[in-house]
Amino acid sequence: MIEYALMFAAGCYGVALLLDLWRIAVGPDAADRILALDTMVINVIALLVLYGVWRGTAIYFEAAMLVAMVGFVSTVAYCRFLLRGDIIE
Amino acid sequence: MDVAAELLISVFLVISGIFGFVGSYGLVKLKNTVQRLHAPTKATTLGVGGVLLASIIFFYVDTGHVSVHELLISLFLFLTAPITANFIAKAYLARNTPQDELPPSDRDFGWSIYDDPPDGEADR
Amino acid sequence: MLTRLVPHPLLSLTLVLVWLGLVNTFTLGNLILGTLFGLIIPMVTAAYWPNRPRLARPFKIIEYVLVVLWDIIVANVQVAMIILFRREPDIRSHWIPIPLDLKSAEAITVLAGTITMTPGTVSAMLAADGGAILVHCLHTDDPDSVRDEIKSRYERRLKEIFP
Numbered sequence: 001m002i003e004y005a006l007m008f009a010a011g012c013y014g015v016a017l018l019l020d021l022w023r024i025a026v027g028p029d030a031a032d033r034i035l036a037l038d039t040m041v042i043n044v045i046a047l048l049v050l051y052g053v054w055r056g057t058a059i060y061f062e063a064a065m066l067v068a069m070v071g072f073v074s075t076v077a078y079c080r081f082l083l084r085g086d087i088i089e
Numbered sequence: 090m091d092v093a094a095e096l097l098i099s100v101f102l103v104i105s106g107i108f109g110f111v112g113s114y115g116l117v118k119l120k121n122t123v124q125r126l127h128a129p130t131k132a133t134t135l136g137v138g139g140v141l142l143a144s145i146i147f148f149y150v151d152t153g154h155v156s157v158h159e160l161l162i163s164l165f166l167f168l169t170a171p172i173t174a175n176f177i178a179k180a181y182l183a184r185n186t187p188q189d190e191l192p193p194s195d196r197d198f199g200w201s202i203y204d205d206p207p208d209g210e211a212d213r
Numbered sequence: 214m215l216t217r218l219v220p221h222p223l224l225s226l227t228l229v230l231v232w233l234g235l236v237n238t239f240t241l242g243n244l245i246l247g248t249l250f251g252l253i254i255p256m257v258t259a260a261y262w263p264n265r266p267r268l269a270r271p272f273k274i275i276e277y278v279l280v281v282l283w284d285i286i287v288a289n290v291q292v293a294m295i296i297l298f299r300r301e302p303d304i305r306s307h308w309i310p311i312p313l314d315l316k317s318a319e320a321i322t323v324l325a326g327t328i329t330m331t332p333g334t335v336s337a338m339l340a341a342d343g344g345a346i347l348v349h350c351l352h353t354d355d356p357d358s359v360r361d362e363i364k365s366r367y368e369r370r371l372k373e374i375f376p
Contacts, residue, residue: 002147005099009140012106016113016132023116023125031181032122038173039116039129045162046109046132046140050102053144056151058237061158068162072169079176083183108289115296123335124306127292127351130332135289157234171326171336178337178349191347192310198341 006054013043013050034078041071094150098143105139112136122181126174133170138163221262225251273374280370284331292332295352307356308337309348311363318343320375327367334359 020043023036045064052060108131115128141159148156182191188203232247233239255262295304315321321343325336328348337347353359 001095001099002102005102009102009106009109012110016110019113019117029122029181029185031177031184032125034180035122035125035129035177036116038177039113039132042129042132042137042166043109043113045166046105046137049137049140049144049159049162053140053147058148058156058158061156061162065158065162065165068165068169072165072173075173076176079173079180082180083176108293111293111296115292118296118301119304120301121306123337123349124304124351126335126349127332128296130330130335131289131292134285134330134332156237158237161231161234167330168326171329174329174335175325175337178335182337192308196312196340196342196344198344200347201338201341 002053006050010047010050010054013047016043017047030082034075034082037078038071038075041067041075045071091150094146098146098150101139101143101146105136105143108132108139109136122185123178126178130170130174133166137166221255221259224255224262228254269375270373273370277367277370277374280366281327281331284366288331288333292351295333299352304352305354307350307353307359309350309356309360310345311348311360312345313343313368315368315371315375317375320371321346323375324367324371328363334363 017040020036020040024033024040027033045068048060048064048067052058052064112128112130112132115131116125119125119128141163145156145159148154188199191200193199228251229244229247232250233243236243313321313324315324321339325339325346328334328336328346333351335349337349339346348359348363350356350359
């Protein structure tokens with residue numbers, strides 16, 4: 001039963017990633033693209049944890065944690081660039 | 090693994106999948122950038138939260154240890170998601186929305202991207 | 214002497230707990246190493262934390278967290294229904310300015326985070342002096358009731374925690 005639930009959840013997040021990609025392609029504003037990238041990062045975190053459950057190993061939590069941290073920093077850097085024109089003042 | 094635990098894990102996985110999908114579907118469906126900001130908060134809270142709960146139960150049933158890792162990821166996302174949303178909203182408003190489209194703040198000072206803060210509190 | 218050794222007790226405690234969570238196994242060695250980190254890092258970074266928040270009633274935090282978690286679940290379902298089943302022209306969004314009674318920066322940060330994490334409302338920015346917060350609401354027919362609910366449900370509790 002868990003396998004089917006895992007497949008369903010992974011399918012949902014896969015379609016979600018495609019929808020995010022559509023929003024990145026269409027825009028129209030730079031803020032939309034940043035938002036879609038941020039959502040992609042969150043979906044990738046969920047997919048990594050799902051894969052860890054699938055394989056029955058806890059190694060992927062470190063990867064998910066690192067993706068979460070890098071995603072946060074990059075989103076803040078993008079927004080700061082839009083707001084101020086440079087990242088480190 | 091007994092049936093109750095399997096059922097619980099599956100329910101959490103399905104719920105989180107649905108909410109993750111709805112978050113991105115809202116990102117495509119809603120027509121206005123500020124409205125779109127609302128969509129990904131669902132994927133962050135119930136989407137990732139459901140996956141992490143399912144994984145906590147799975148590894149507890151599988152190995153007998155309670156794993157705290159998942160809670161740390163959830164905590165980190167709960168701390169950072171409001172900051173990114175706030176930043177994106179500010180970046181969008183500063184580039185696209187003139188001051189008179191927003192309601193006034195009804196205070197001595199206007200909204201922070203249009204008005205300078207009082208002296209000595211520049212880092213607020 | 215004790216305040217120089219442990220300038221931020223809450224920060225030290227958080228660091229120890231986060232370290233134990235990261236290594237994910239509770240042993241005496243990990244506890245000692247975590248305590249070492251919890252002592253050294255606040256000492257080194259004390260210059261960057263000039264004023265510490267004072268908590269009046271720490272146990273109110275538990276009640277606040279439970280209330281917020283429950284609201285997150287309820288509001289998630291409501292917003293999912295709006296996104297899935299409501300047609301686009303029927304969604305009425307509003308900008309809502311909320312005057313704040315909270316004074317400390319930490320309390321305002323927690324309030325803004327709470328408003329954003331409960332789906333359906335996003336906090337966009339503060340007034341320049343921190344006296345009001347601008348909230349965007351995805352769908353409501355009555356903006357005043359949203360403002361009153363945020364003030365009575367979250368801000369009142371936060372005022373008890375942060376005096």
